[in-house]
Amino acid sequence: xxxxxxxxxxxxxxxxxLSGGLDSxxxxxxxxxxxxxxxxxxxxxxxxxxxxxxxxxxxxxxxGARRQVELPVDLSxxxxxxxxxxxxxxKDRPADEMSCGIPVTYVPARNTVFLSLALAWAEVLxxxxxxIGVNALDYSGYPxxxxxxIEAFETxxxxxxxxxxxxxxxxKVHTPLITMTKAEIIRTGLALGIDYAHTWSCYDPTxxxxxxGRCDSCLLRKKxxxxxxxxxxxxxxxx
Amino acid sequence: xxxxxxxxxxxxxxxxxLSGGLDSxxxxxxxxxxxxxxxxxxxxxxxxxxxxxxxxxxxxxxxGARRQVELPVDLSxxxxxxxxxxxxxxKDRPADEMSCGIPVTYVPARNTVFLSLALAWAEVLxxxxxxIGVNALDYSGYPxxxxxxIEAFETxxxxxxxxxxxxxxxxKVHTPLITMTKAEIIRTGLALGIDYAHTWSCYDPTxxxxxxGRCDSCLLRKKxxxxxxxxxxxxxxxx
Numbered sequence: 001x002x003x004x005x006x007x008x009x010x011x012x013x014x015x016x017x018l019s020g021g022l023d024s025x026x027x028x029x030x031x032x033x034x035x036x037x038x039x040x041x042x043x044x045x046x047x048x049x050x051x052x053x054x055x056x057x058x059x060x061x062x063x064g065a066r067r068q069v070e071l072p073v074d075l076s077x078x079x080x081x082x083x084x085x086x087x088x089x090x091k092d093r094p095a096d097e098m099s100c101g102i103p104v105t106y107v108p109a110r111n112t113v114f115l116s117l118a119l120a121w122a123e124v125l126x127x128x129x130x131x132i133g134v135n136a137l138d139y140s141g142y143p144x145x146x147x148x149x150i151e152a153f154e155t156x157x158x159x160x161x162x163x164x165x166x167x168x169x170x171x172k173v174h175t176p177l178i179t180m181t182k183a184e185i186i187r188t189g190l191a192l193g194i195d196y197a198h199t200w201s202c203y204d205p206t207x208x209x210x211x212x213g214r215c216d217s218c219l220l221r222k223k224x225x226x227x228x229x230x231x232x233x234x235x236x237x238x239x
Numbered sequence: 240x241x242x243x244x245x246x247x248x249x250x251x252x253x254x255x256x257l258s259g260g261l262d263s264x265x266x267x268x269x270x271x272x273x274x275x276x277x278x279x280x281x282x283x284x285x286x287x288x289x290x291x292x293x294x295x296x297x298x299x300x301x302x303g304a305r306r307q308v309e310l311p312v313d314l315s316x317x318x319x320x321x322x323x324x325x326x327x328x329x330k331d332r333p334a335d336e337m338s339c340g341i342p343v344t345y346v347p348a349r350n351t352v353f354l355s356l357a358l359a360w361a362e363v364l365x366x367x368x369x370x371i372g373v374n375a376l377d378y379s380g381y382p383x384x385x386x387x388x389i390e391a392f393e394t395x396x397x398x399x400x401x402x403x404x405x406x407x408x409x410x411k412v413h414t415p416l417i418t419m420t421k422a423e424i425i426r427t428g429l430a431l432g433i434d435y436a437h438t439w440s441c442y443d444p445t446x447x448x449x450x451x452g453r454c455d456s457c458l459l460r461k462k463x464x465x466x467x468x469x470x471x472x473x474x475x476x477x478x
Contacts, residue, residue: 108401124317143404158391161348
């Protein structure tokens with residue numbers, strides 16, 4: 001990112017959910033470009049892919065975030081998802097199978113939990129903006145990546161919060177990636193100066209810290225770079 | 240509680256938010272009486288009043304809960320509330336002042352966060368019922384204790400979850416205490432066999448582990464027992 005240092009001028013604050021993945025990195029760059037001070041919220045939900053958290057830290061710094069909170073919330077205590085170690089991460093699935101139904105990598109109510117935590121921070125900051133890099137296209141099977149869900153969350157937030165009830169505040173949940181293809185996301189991020197080598201997508205990294213190259217998330221990442229027609233900087237175990 | 244042992248017959252599961260306080264203890268007893276298997280969710284949000292967590296453990300056991308999850312979610316990382324140590328807990332406030340406006344003990348978006356976590360567990364369990372002991376009367380200043388908020392949360396939940404989207408599931412958030420006075424809550428709980436000596440209300444316990452007797456929560460608790468016309472088993476520093 002070109003904007004690597006926090007500057008002195010206060011801008012309107014935005015809480016940005018920053019996982020360290022390709023999507024949230026792009027989303028944060030968009031929030032920064034929109035002129036917000038970034039308050040980066042990274043949830044450590046005991047995911048398999050812990051290296052994502054290192055990427056999130058580096059990204060928060062590169063965006064000149066005013067603050068990063070890395071909050072442990074162990075969603076694995078409830079079970080129910082391949083991403084928290086309860087099933088095998090599926091590999092080598094053809095694209096048509098990936099886009100059909102809700103995959104086992106779905107973490108129950110994850111975005112509801114993440115947005116609720118972002119809401120808590122936004123209310124303390126008096127911030128009216130939350131950014132989340134959800135995408136309805138590549139993850140058509142995730143119910144909490146759809147615009148209907150986001151709107152219902154905003155409506156709920158207005159009734160949940162002190163500032164909302166006092167009429168001083170209307171939360172906007174920004175989802176700039178929601179209708180983009182992965183290739184469009186990558187092109188947008190490159191134009192904003194992101195180095196995608198410092199982002200993480202793989203659900204099931206190798207012991208050597210490489211992207212597996214075979215899980216749904218790796219397959220979508222590869223396809224994205226291919227379709228964007230740009231070099232893929234990712235180190236895959238299976239290219 | 241009379242129902243102290245888990246029995247073998249599976250009943251319809253309910254996720255019950257169990258803080259260890261007087262209200263949530265009563266709410267859990269009502270859920271149990273309604274014939275549910277109890278999955279007790281206790282959030283350790285780094286509150287000042289840690290002794291509440293010990294009460295929650297004892298209560299979960301006494302209700303024969305199928306499982307208790309005690310989940311650390313450090314809401315104090317965002318700041319903004321007396322309950323997480325960011326302001327002084329107010330003392331000796333007259334009742335009219337307590338019922339006016341939103342108090343500093345309000346934790347931003349707390350019930351949204353708690354219900355979201357309950358939703359995550361409910362979805363994994365396939366449970367259609369969540370119980371939360373919110374009360375709109377004694378806590379008129381808390382926006383997330385009002386029926387409008389609860390309804391908006393249910394609507395959002397239907398769009399947030401796999402089971403909701405598939406039409407197999409409609410979450411019900413039960414708020415049996417929402418319109419009760421503290422005295423009514425206490426009478427209801429006593430009729431269900433609760434020993435309120437094993438519940439905790441104080442926002443600012445003494446070093447000796449007594450209820451301070453002076454914070455809003457202690458004052459409401461005392462008033463509740465007085466108005467219910469029953470002995471108050473609580474050990475207060477200032478009776």
